[in-house]
Amino acid sequence: MRILFLARALNYGGAERQLVVLANELAARGHRVAIAVFYNGAPLEKEIDCSRVRLIPLKKRSRWDLLSLYWTLLRVVQQERPDILHGWMSDPNLVASMIRLLYPKVCLFWCIRCANVEMILDRVGSTAHWFERQLSHFVDCIVVNSRAGLNHAVSRGFPSDKMFHVPNGIDVDGFYFDPPAGQRVRTGWGFTGSERLIGLVGRLDPIKDHASFLKAAARLSQELPEARFVCVGNGPVQYKVKLEALCRELGLVRKVMWVPMRPDVRAVYNALDVLCLCSLSEGFPNVIGEAMACGRRCVVTDVGDCSYLVGDAGVLVPPNDPEALAEGFRQALSSGRNPNERGRKRILEHFTVTHLVDRTEKLLLGFCADHGQTARGCVTPTATVIHRSQ
Numbered sequence: 001m002r003i004l005f006l007a008r009a010l011n012y013g014g015a016e017r018q019l020v021v022l023a024n025e026l027a028a029r030g031h032r033v034a035i036a037v038f039y040n041g042a043p044l045e046k047e048i049d050c051s052r053v054r055l056i057p058l059k060k061r062s063r064w065d066l067l068s069l070y071w072t073l074l075r076v077v078q079q080e081r082p083d084i085l086h087g088w089m090s091d092p093n094l095v096a097s098m099i100r101l102l103y104p105k106v107c108l109f110w111c112i113r114c115a116n117v118e119m120i121l122d123r124v125g126s127t128a129h130w131f132e133r134q135l136s137h138f139v140d141c142i143v144v145n146s147r148a149g150l151n152h153a154v155s156r157g158f159p160s161d162k163m164f165h166v167p168n169g170i171d172v173d174g175f176y177f178d179p180p181a182g183q184r185v186r187t188g189w190g191f192t193g194s195e196r197l198i199g200l201v202g203r204l205d206p207i208k209d210h211a212s213f214l215k216a217a218a219r220l221s222q223e224l225p226e227a228r229f230v231c232v233g234n235g236p237v238q239y240k241v242k243l244e245a246l247c248r249e250l251g252l253v254r255k256v257m258w259v260p261m262r263p264d265v266r267a268v269y270n271a272l273d274v275l276c277l278c279s280l281s282e283g284f285p286n287v288i289g290e291a292m293a294c295g296r297r298c299v300v301t302d303v304g305d306c307s308y309l310v311g312d313a314g315v316l317v318p319p320n321d322p323e324a325l326a327e328g329f330r331q332a333l334s335s336g337r338n339p340n341e342r343g344r345k346r347i348l349e350h351f352t353v354t355h356l357v358d359r360t361e362k363l364l365l366g367f368c369a370d371h372g373q374t375a376r377g378c379v380t381p382t383a384t385v386i387h388r389s390q
Contacts (some may be wrong), residue, residue, distance in 0.1 A: 001031070001083050001084065001364060001365060001368055002032045002033070002077070002080065002081065002083045002084070002086045003023075003026060003032070003033050003082060003083065003364065004034050004084070004085050004086065005023060005083035005086045005088055005298075006035075006085065006092040006096050007037050007089070007092055008038045008039065008089070008091055009037055009038060009039040009040070009042040010035070010045050011042065011043065011044065012263075013203070014113075014168070014285060014286030014287060015088070015089060015111075016042075016044050016115045017047075018113075018145070018168055019035065019088050020044050020047050022357060022360060023035055023053045023358075024047075024048065024049040024053060025357040026361065027052035031055075031283055032081060033053045033054070033166065033337070034054040034055075034082075035053060036054065036057075036058055036073060036076055036351075037053070037055065037056070037058060037222075038058055038092075039060055040055070040059070041125065043263065056076055058073055059072065060074070061079070065370060072097055073095065073099055074103065074118075078103065079098055083107060083368045084098065084106070084109055084368060085106045085107070086109040086111065087111060088111045089106075089113055089126055090179065090298055091128065092125045093110040093139075094128060094132055094135065095112070096108060096110070097135045104384050107140050107141075107368060108138075108139050109141050109143060109151060110142045110143070110179055111143050111144075112143070112144045112149050112150075112153055112283075113149065114282075114283045119277055121360070123364050127141065128193065129358040133156060133157050136157075136158045136340055137159050137162075138251050139162060140162070140367055141367050142158065142162050142163045142164070143166050143360070143363065144164065144165055144166070144283075145165075145166060145167060145168050146282075146284040146304050146308075146309060147165060147305055148303070148305050149283040149284075150163050150165050152369075164363055166360055166363065167350075167356070167359075168286055168356060169352055169353035169354070169355055169357065170286070170289040170290055170292075170351050170352060170353065171290075171352075171353050172293050172344075172347060174266060174332045175266050175290045175293035177295035177344070177355055178266060178267065178270045178294070179270060180370035181270050182267060182270025182271040182272075183271070184267060185271035189230070189257060191272070195226050196227050196228070196274075196333055197229075197230060197274075198220075198227065198228070198229050198274045198275075198299075198329055198333075199230045199232060199268070200229075200232070200233075200277070200278065201232045201261075201265070201269070201275065201287050202232060202279075203234060203235050203261075204231075204233050204235020204236065204239050204240050205231045205235055205239070206239070206242070207279055207280055207281055208278070208280075209277050209278045209279055209320065210231060210243050210278075212319075212322045212325055213276060213325070214243065214252060214256065215233070215323040215325075216278075216323070216325035216326040217229045217250070217252055217256065218251065218252055219266075219322065219323065220329050221252065221255050227255070227333075228256075228257070229252070230257040230258075230259055230272075230375055231256065231257070231258050231259065232247055232258070232259045232262070232306060233259075234260055234261050243258075248345070265290065269291045269294040270294055270295075270296075272299070273296075273333060273337060274296070274297050274299055274329060274333060275287070275291035275296045275297070275298045276299050276325070276329070277300045277301065277317070278299075278300075279289055280301075280303065281317050282303045282306060283304050283305065284305045285304065285306065288300055288306065288309050289351050291343075292309075292334050292343035292344060292347050293312060293343075293344050294344075295340050295343065296343070297314065297330075297335055297343070298314040298315070298343065299315045299325065299329055299332050300315070300317070302316050302317065302319065303319050311346050312342070313333050313340060313342040313343035313345075313346050314343065
C-alpha cells in the first residue's frame with residue numbers, strides 16, 4: 001500500500017508527533033510511506049525513520065502561496081501514485097481535496113484532531129473551517145482521534161457515515177518512569193529536591209488556559225510554600241508577555257518558571273510531581289497519555305476525551321475554574337511521590353502505538369480494497385475495517 005501523508009510542518013506538537021510515529025510504524029510493516037510538508041526544517045523531521053519514510057518538502061513560501069503549492073503537490077502525487085492521500089488536519093485536508101479533483105484515482109483520507117476549535121479561529125480560519133465542512137461530504141474517510149471531536153464534527157454538519165474513531169497511540173517504550181532523567185532536569189532548573197513541582201506542558205495559546213493555571217498556582221502557593229510551577233512550551237511573544245504580567249500581578253514571579261519546549265520530553269515529565277492540563281477545549285491530548293506512561297499524576301479539565309483517557313487514574317476538574325484546579329493539585333500531591341502505576345497500566349491496556357497502528361492499518365487497507373487497488377499490493381476485499389465510533 002502506498003500512502004502519502006500531507007502536513008503543514010512537523011513542529012513540536014501532539015498531532016505532529018503522532019504522524020511521525022504512525023508513518024514510521026506503517027513503513028516498518030512494509031507499506032510505502034511518504035510525508036509531504038508545506039514547510040520543512042521543523043524539529044520532528046529528525047524523528048522520521050529516513051531509511052523507510054520519505055520526507056517531501058513542498059517549499060510553500062507564505063500563507064497565500066497556494067498556486068505553486070497545488071502545482072508542486074500535484075506533481076508529487078503523479079510521481080508517487082499513492083493509493084491513499086491522507087490530509088493531516090485542516091489546511092492539509094483542504095489542499096488534499098483540491099488535488100483529489102485533479103487526480104481522482106487516489107483514495108482521500110482526512111484527519112480531524114480537535115473539538116470545538118471554532119472558539120479560537122480568526123476570520124481566515126473560520127472561512128477555512130466552513131470550506132472543510134462543505135468538502136467533507138466528498139472525502140472517502142475521515143479519521144478522528146477523539147470521541148468528542150467526532151461528536152462535535154457531526155453536530156457541525158460533517159458526515160457521520162464517513163467518520164471513524166481511532167484514538168492516539170502512546171510510545172510506551174519512549175515514555176516511562178525515569179527518576180534520574182527527571183532529577184537532571186530539576187537540577188538544571190535550579191530546584192534542590194524539596195520542592196513540589198506542578199507543570200503545564202503545552203503551547204502558549206489561550207485554548208490551554210494558562211491564566212487559570214496561574215490563578216490556581218496563586219491559591220495553592222499560599223498554603224504550600226514548597227510548591228513551584230513550570231510552563232513548558234512555545235508561543236507568540238505578545239501572549240507570553242500578558243501571562244508574565246498576570247504572574248506578577250498574582251505575586252508568582254519567584255514561583256513560576258517559563259521554559260521553551262525541549263526534545264527530551266520524557267525527562268520533563270519525570271521532573272514533575274504533577275502534570276496539569278487545564279485546556280478549555282481538547283480532542284485527545286497526547287501530553288496526558290505521555291505523562292501517565294511516565295508514572296505522573298495528572299490533573300485535567302473535563303474537556304474533549306480527557307475523562308476517557310485518564311479513567312480513574314487522574315483527577316478531573318471543570319474547565320475555567322481556578323479554585324477547582326487548585327483543589328485538584330492538592331488531591332494529586334497528597335498521593336505522594338511514588339509513580340502512578342495505575343496510569344501507566346491504563347495506557348498499556350488501551351492506548352499504545354500498536355493499538356494506533358493496528359486500527360489505522362485495517363482502516364487504510366479496507367478503503368484501499370474498496371477502491372479496487374488490490375492489483376497494487378493492498379489486500380483483498382475481505383479486509384477488516386474498524387467500526388465507526390458509536
